[in-house]
Amino acid sequence: MTQDRVTIADSVSWLIGKHTLKAGGEYNDTEIEQIFKGNWRGVFIFPTSRRSSTASGSSTGSSAGSRDSPPTRRIFELRPAELALFAQDQWFLSPT
Numbered sequence: 001m002t003q004d005r006v007t008i009a010d011s012v013s014w015l016i017g018k019h020t021l022k023a024g025g026e027y028n029d030t031e032i033e034q035i036f037k038g039n040w041r042g043v044f045i046f047p048t049s050r051r052s053s054t055a056s057g058s059s060t061g062s063s064a065g066s067r068d069s070p071p072t073r074r075i076f077e078l079r080p081a082e083l084a085l086f087a088q089d090q091w092f093l094s095p096t
Contacts, residue, residue, distance in 0.1 A: 001034040011086075020090040028082040036074040 011024025 001032065003033075004031045005029070018092050022088040022090075023086065025083070025085040027084075028080075030078075030080055030082075032076075032078045034076045036076070 006029045007026065009024070009026040011022060014021040
């Protein structure tokens with residue numbers, strides 16, 4: 001699995017009289033890629049009871065794939081972009 005991430009974040013604070021104001025944000029850009037290589041569902045091989053034209057005999061594969069079939073690749077890709085913002089005000093009526 002490969003994961004690449006870019007994050008940008010910043011915040012700022014202001015002191016105004018009896019108020020403390022804070023604001024900020026964060027942006028995340030994540031790219032996720034995962035490759036499921038061949039025969040990811042598994043392989044079942046059953047010997048056959050009849051002889052084939054070759055001297056070694058033969059076998060049959062199930063619906064999940066056979067050992068002679070080319071490998072299949074399944075790729076899962078996801079690229080979520082997330083944005084978060086916040087603002088906060090803290091206010092005191094008196095110093096105590």
